[in-house]
Amino acid sequence: MTRFRKLGVAVVTAALAAGTLAACGGDGDSGDGGDAKTLKLWHYESANSAMGIAWDKAIQTFKDEHPGVEVQFERKAFEQIQQNAGMIINSSEGPDIMEYNKGNATAGLLSSQGLLTDLTAETEKRGWDKKLSPSLQTTARYSDKGVMGEGNWYGVPNYGEYVMVYYNKDLFTKYNVAVPTTYDEFTKAMDAFVAKGVTPLAEAGAEYPAGQLFYQLALAKADRKFVDDYQLYKNPVDFKADPLKSGAQAFADYVAKGYVAKTSASLKAEDMGTAFISGKAPMIVSGSWWYGRFKNEIKFNWDSFLFPGNKFHAGSSGNLWVVPAGSKAKGLAYDFIDITLRPEIQALIGNNGGVPVAADASQITDPKNQKLIENFNTISQQDGLAFYPDWPVPGYYDVLVSGFQSLINGSKTPDQVLDAIAKPYGEGVKEITGK
Amino acid sequence: MAVTLVTDRAPRRKVRDRHHRGASRWVVLALVTLGAVIMLVPFLFMLLNAFKSPGDYSSAGPLSWPTEFYTKGLKTYWTEVNFPLKFWNSLLISGSVAVLAVAVSLFNAYALGIGRVKGRLWIVGLFLLANMMPQEALIYPLYYAAKQIGLYNTQLSVIIIFTVIQSAFGTYLLASVLGTFPRSVLEAAALDGAGKWTVLRRVVFPNVRPTLAVLLIFFFIWTWNEFLIPLVMLIDNSTQTIPVALASLQGDRLMDAPTTNAGALISLVPAVLFFIIFQRTLSRGITAGAEK
Numbered sequence: 001m002t003r004f005r006k007l008g009v010a011v012v013t014a015a016l017a018a019g020t021l022a023a024c025g026g027d028g029d030s031g032d033g034g035d036a037k038t039l040k041l042w043h044y045e046s047a048n049s050a051m052g053i054a055w056d057k058a059i060q061t062f063k064d065e066h067p068g069v070e071v072q073f074e075r076k077a078f079e080q081i082q083q084n085a086g087m088i089i090n091s092s093e094g095p096d097i098m099e100y101n102k103g104n105a106t107a108g109l110l111s112s113q114g115l116l117t118d119l120t121a122e123t124e125k126r127g128w129d130k131k132l133s134p135s136l137q138t139t140a141r142y143s144d145k146g147v148m149g150e151g152n153w154y155g156v157p158n159y160g161e162y163v164m165v166y167y168n169k170d171l172f173t174k175y176n177v178a179v180p181t182t183y184d185e186f187t188k189a190m191d192a193f194v195a196k197g198v199t200p201l202a203e204a205g206a207e208y209p210a211g212q213l214f215y216q217l218a219l220a221k222a223d224r225k226f227v228d229d230y231q232l233y234k235n236p237v238d239f240k241a242d243p244l245k246s247g248a249q250a251f252a253d254y255v256a257k258g259y260v261a262k263t264s265a266s267l268k269a270e271d272m273g274t275a276f277i278s279g280k281a282p283m284i285v286s287g288s289w290w291y292g293r294f295k296n297e298i299k300f301n302w303d304s305f306l307f308p309g310n311k312f313h314a315g316s317s318g319n320l321w322v323v324p325a326g327s328k329a330k331g332l333a334y335d336f337i338d339i340t341l342r343p344e345i346q347a348l349i350g351n352n353g354g355v356p357v358a359a360d361a362s363q364i365t366d367p368k369n370q371k372l373i374e375n376f377n378t379i380s381q382q383d384g385l386a387f388y389p390d391w392p393v394p395g396y397y398d399v400l401v402s403g404f405q406s407l408i409n410g411s412k413t414p415d416q417v418l419d420a421i422a423k424p425y426g427e428g429v430k431e432i433t434g435k
Numbered sequence: 436m437a438v439t440l441v442t443d444r445a446p447r448r449k450v451r452d453r454h455h456r457g458a459s460r461w462v463v464l465a466l467v468t469l470g471a472v473i474m475l476v477p478f479l480f481m482l483l484n485a486f487k488s489p490g491d492y493s494s495a496g497p498l499s500w501p502t503e504f505y506t507k508g509l510k511t512y513w514t515e516v517n518f519p520l521k522f523w524n525s526l527l528i529s530g531s532v533a534v535l536a537v538a539v540s541l542f543n544a545y546a547l548g549i550g551r552v553k554g555r556l557w558i559v560g561l562f563l564l565a566n567m568m569p570q571e572a573l574i575y576p577l578y579y580a581a582k583q584i585g586l587y588n589t590q591l592s593v594i595i596i597f598t599v600i601q602s603a604f605g606t607y608l609l610a611s612v613l614g615t616f617p618r619s620v621l622e623a624a625a626l627d628g629a630g631k632w633t634v635l636r637r638v639v640f641p642n643v644r645p646t647l648a649v650l651l652i653f654f655f656i657w658t659w660n661e662f663l664i665p666l667v668m669l670i671d672n673s674t675q676t677i678p679v680a681l682a683s684l685q686g687d688r689l690m691d692a693p694t695t696n697a698g699a700l701i702s703l704v705p706a707v708l709f710f711i712i713f714q715r716t717l718s719r720g721i722t723a724g725a726e727k
Contacts, residue, residue, distance in 0.1 A: 044683075046691075047515065074672045075515075077683035087578050088670050093588040270690055277493035289689060297490035 036329040038070045039336065043099035044078045050292060050354025051159060051318075057348055058340045062332075065339075069332060082106075089115045089324040097333035100322045102139035102155065104148055104432070105394045107320055111154040112146030117323040119153040122334050128156055131341055131358040135385035136160060136317040138232075147432065149232040155320025156337050158346075160355040160376055161288045162315025162385065163212050165308075169301035171198070171282040183220065183309030187259075193282055194258045201254070202281035204272035205265035205408045208390070211400035212314050213254075213285050215389035218247025219312040227312060227386045233433050239422035240415075248407070248414035255408055265408040287315070291372055292353035303368075306375050312386040313379050317357065393428025481703075484696040485509065492693050508697035516680040516698070517672070522705060524669075525659055525676040528590055532597040533655040537647050539598060540605025545635050547606065548613025549621065559610050566603040570663050578667060588670050596664055601654045612646055613639065652713050659706050677702045 041059070045051040059071055074095075081088075081100065088094045089110065100107055110116050123129050129137065136157055143151040165186075172179055172189075175196050180186040193200035203209055219227075221243035229235040237244070254260045264272070273290055275281040277297050285307065294302065307313060321340065323333045339345060346356035347363040355376045364370045379385055390397040403421045406412040412420070484492060485508060487501040495502075512518065543562075547555045577596060578587070586592035616639065624638045640647075662678045669675045681702055684695045 075683065076672070077666075077679065078685065079682050080666055080670070080679065084667050084670070087667065091582050091587050093670055270692070274493045274496065277490075278495065293489075293493075293689060297493045299490070299494070 036332060037068065038072055039097065039329050039332045040072045040074075040095040041097050041336065042074050042076050042081070042095040044076045044081055045099070047075070050349045050352035053352050054158075054345050054348040054354070055340065058336065058345050061339050061342075061345070062336050066332065066335070086110055086113070086115065089326060092326065094324050094326055096327040096329040097321060097323050097336055099319050100155065102148075102157065102317060102320050103391055104142075104146055107139075107155050107322060108142045108146035108148055110146075110322075111142045111152075112144065115325050116154045117325050117327060117330060119156065119323065119334075123153045123156070126334070126338050128337070128341060129153075132157065132317075133357075133380045133383070135380065135383050136357055138385075138387070139317045140320060145432070147232065149228075155322045156341070157317030157320050157357055158340050159318035159349055160315065160357050160380065160385075161318055162313050162355070162376055162379055163216055163285060163287050164304045164306055164313070164375065165283055165285050166276060166290065166294065166302060166304045167283045168276070168279060168281070169303055171279070171300075175282075177282075179305070180308055181305075186308045190259045190283075191257070198282060199258065199261045200282050201259050202272045202275040202284045203260045203264040203408065204267045204269045205405040206267060206401065207269040208388075208397070208401075209269055209272055209284075209286055210404035210408065211389045211397075212287070213260075214247050214251045214400075214404055215314050215386070216285060216307050216310065217250040217254075218243040219314070219386050220250075220310050221246050222312050222386070224312075224383065231387050231392055233392070233429050237425070239418045239425070244418060245414075248418050251404065251407055252414045255410065260408060262409055265405045288355050288372060288376070291355075295353050295368065304372070304375070306378070310384075311382060312384050314388055315376075315379065315385045316387045317385075318355075393425055393432070396424060396428065399424045481696050481699055484693055485700045486697075487693050489691060489693050497692070505693070508691075508694040509701060511694055512684065512698040512701060516683060518677075518680070518701060520673065521675060521677050521680045524590065524674060525678075526705070528593055528597070528665070528676060529655045529658040531594045532601060532658045533651045535594070535598040536601035536605055536654045537651050539602040540609050540650065541635075541640070541643070541647065543602065543606040544609030544613050545639060547610040549616060549634075549639065550631075555610070559607055562603045562606045562610075566600065566607065574663065574667055577664070581668060587668065588674065590669065590674055592668050593665055593676075596668070597654075597658050597661065601657065605650050605654070608650070609643065609646065612643060616642070648713075652710065655709060655713075656706055659709075677705075 039062070043051070043055060045055065047053075047056070059073060063069070063071055076098075081098070085098075085100060085106070086109070100110070107116065132140065138149050140153055140155050140157055141151050142148050142154050167179065169179075171177075175193060175198065177189050177192045178185065180189045190200040201213075203213065225234075226237075226243055230237050239245070255262065269286075272281075272284055272286070273293070276284045277294065279300050291304075321333075321337045323330055323337075327333055341358055343358070343360055343363065346359040349356040350359045350361075350364040350369055350373050351366060353369060353372070355373060357380075359373060361370060361373055361377065364373055390400050399421055403412075403417045406420075407414065407417045480497060483501070484497055486505050487499075488503060488505040488507070491499070491502050491505070546552055547558060552558065577592075581587040581592045586595075620638060621634060624634050629637065659676075660678060661676075662682070665676045666679050666682070669679065681695070681698050684691060684698055
C-alpha cells in the first residue's frame with residue numbers, strides 16, 4: 001500500500017512539474033499557417049559582411065514588392081546549420097528558404113534524400129541559368145545520387161570565392177623585390193625574400209591553407225578533364241602522375257627552399273591571416289573570404305594577383321539559396337532568390353568586398369573591389385574554377401591536413417604523402433559511385 | 436585529525452615547530468599562488484582580448500596590451516544575439532533542470548539506498564552507464580522522439596532530457612550516500628510511527644540537504660554549459676541558450692577573436708555570479724544541517 005502511495009506521489013509530482021513547464025516551453029512555437037503570408041528566411045552571414053549587407057537590402061526590396069507578407073528573418077550560427085540542417089528541414093519547424101553549404105556532403109546529400117525542392121523549372125523560367133557561368137552552375141546542380149555537376153538545380157549561388165595571392169606592397173618595396181607576373185618571376189621573388197632572411201609565404205599546416213596551396217600547385221599542370229575526374233569522378237585519378245605528382249613535388253620544394261617555414265606545420269588559418277595582417281609575411285596564398293577583413297584591418301599597402309601561370313584556380317560558387325521540400329511559401333522563396341540576383345543587390349555584394357556572381361563591373365566603385373571582381377570574372381569566363389581539394393570525399397579534409405602537415409615538417413616524402421592521400425580518396429569514391 | 440597532532444607535539448617544540456612550519460607555509464603559499472595564476476591565465480587572456488579591436492588583435496597578436504579600450508565587441512555581441520533573451524532561456528532551462536533533477540535523484544536514491552530495492556546494484560550501474568553514454572549517440576533517437584511527440588524546438592524537450600541525464604548521476608551519487616545512512620535513525624523514526632513519506636521528508640531530506648545543494652549547483656552549471664543537445668533541439672533563435680549564441684560568432688572560415696572573447700566574457704559572468712551567490716547559501720546550508 002505504502003509503495004503505491006509513494007509511486008502515486010512521484011507520478012503526481014512529475015506530472016505537475018511537466019505541466020507548469022509546458023507553459024514555459026510552449027513560448028517557442030509560433031503557429032505557422034499554410035497561407036504563405038510569411039516567409040521564414042535563414043542565413044548565417046554576419047550583419048556587416050558583404051552578403052549580410054546585400055541580403056538585408058534584398059529583404060527590404062522583397063517587403064516593398066510584397067506588401068502584406070511578413071518576413072521572419074533569423075541569423076543562424078554556421079555550426080548549427082552545418083550540423084543539423086537535415087534534421088531541421090525534416091521537421092515542420094524549418095525555414096521556407098535558407099542559405100546552405102554547397103557540395104556533395106551538404107546540399108548534395110540533402111537533395112538525394114528528397115529534402116530540397118527541385119528548382120530546375122523555376123531556373124529556366126526566370127533565366128537564372130543565363131546569369132551563372134558553367135563552373136558556377138556545377139555546385140548548384142546535383143544528380144539523383146547527390147553528386148554535383150549535372151542534374152537538377154537544387155540551389156542558387158549569389159556570390160563566388162577563389163584562391164589568390166595577397167601581397168604586402170610595402171615589404172616588396174622595402175626589400176626591393178619586383179611584383180611577379182609569371183610563375184618564374186614568382187619563384188624568383190620568393191628566392192629574393194629568402195636571400196634576405198624573410199620567409200616569403202605564410203602557411204598554415206593544421207588547417208585548409210596547406211591543402212589549397214598543394215592543389216593550386218597541382219592545377220598549374222591541370223586541364224578541365226583532370227578537374228572533372230578528380231571532383232566529379234568521371235575517370236579514375238592516378239595520384240602518382242601529373243598534375244598531383246608535380247604538385248606534391250613542388251610543395252616539397254617550397255619547404256626545402258624555405259619559401260614555407262617548417263614551423264608552420266602546426267599553425268592554423270587564423271595564424272596565417274594575422275601573420276599577413278601584422279605585416280610579417282610578404283605573401284599568402286588564400287581565398288577571397290579574407291578580403292573584407294584585410295580591407296578593414298590592414299594598415300599598410302597591399303594588393304592581390306591571381307596565382308601566376310595558372311588557368312585553373314581553387315574556388316567555386318559561394319553557399320546556395322535552397323528551398324526546403326517542406327517550405328510553406330515556395331513561390332515567395334523563388335521571388336526572393338530572383339531579387340538577390342538583380343544587378344543592384346549584386347553590386348552591393350561587390351561594393352562591400354564580396355565577389356558577386358552576376359555583377360556589372362562598372363557598377364563597382366572601389367578600385368580594390370573592382371580588381372577582386374575582375375579577377376574572378378577572368379577565372380569564371382575561362383571556366384577556370386577548380387573547386388577545393390577536400391571536396392570529393394567525405395572526411396577528406398582531415399586526410400589532406402595530416403598529409404601536408406607531414407610534408408611541411410619533413411616526416412614524409414612527397415611519394416609517401418601521395419600514397420597516404422590516394423587510399424582514402426579511392427575508397428571514398430568507390431563508396432559514392434559504387435564502382 | 437590535525438588538531439590531535441598539534442596538541443601532541445605543541446608544548447615541547449613550540450618555537451622550532453613554528454619556524455619550521457613557517458618556512459613550509461611560504462613554500463605552500465607560493466605553490467598555491469602559482470597554481471592559482473596558472474588557472475587564471477586563460478581568463479586573463481579572455482579579459483585582455485575582449486577589450487581589443489579586431490585590427491589590433493590581428494596585427495599585434497593576442498598577448499599584446501590593447502592600444503585602445505574597445506567596447507564595440509561587447510556591444511555587438513549583446514545586441515546581435517539579443518543577450519537578455521538568451522540569458523533568460525539559459526536561466527529557465529538550467530534552473531528547471533537543477534531543481535527537477537535534484538528532486539528526481541532524491542526520490543530514486545531513497546528507493547535504491549534506503550528502500551533496498553532488489554537488484555539495486557544493477558540499477559545503479561545502469562544509471563552510471565546511461566550517464567557515461569556520449570551525447571552524440573543519443574542525439575538521433577532523441578530528435579526522432581521529440582519530433583514524434585511534438586516537443587522538437589521547445590525548451591521543455593531540453594529540460595526533460597537534461598533532467599534525466601543529470602539525475603542519472605545524481606541517483607548514482609545519492610544512492611551510495613543513502614546506502615550508508617544509519618539504520619538506527621530510520622528505525623527510531625519508524626518506532627515513532629513515521630511512514631515512508633515522513634521519513635523522507637523529516638529525516639532523510641534534512642540530513643542530505645548539503646549534498647543536494649552541491650548537486651543543485653553542479654546540475655545548474657553543467658546544464659548551463661551544455662552545447663550539443665540545445666544546438667540540435669532548439670532551432671529558433673528565440674529559444675536558444677547562451678552557448679549556442681556564442682557559437683554564432685564563429686563563421687565558416689573566418690573568426691572574430693575579440694568579439695568571441697567579449698561574448699565569452701559576458702556569457703561567463705552569470706555562471707560565476709551564480710556560483711558565488713550559491714556558495715554562500717551552500718555553506719549556510721551545511722552549518723544549518725550541522726546544528727540540527
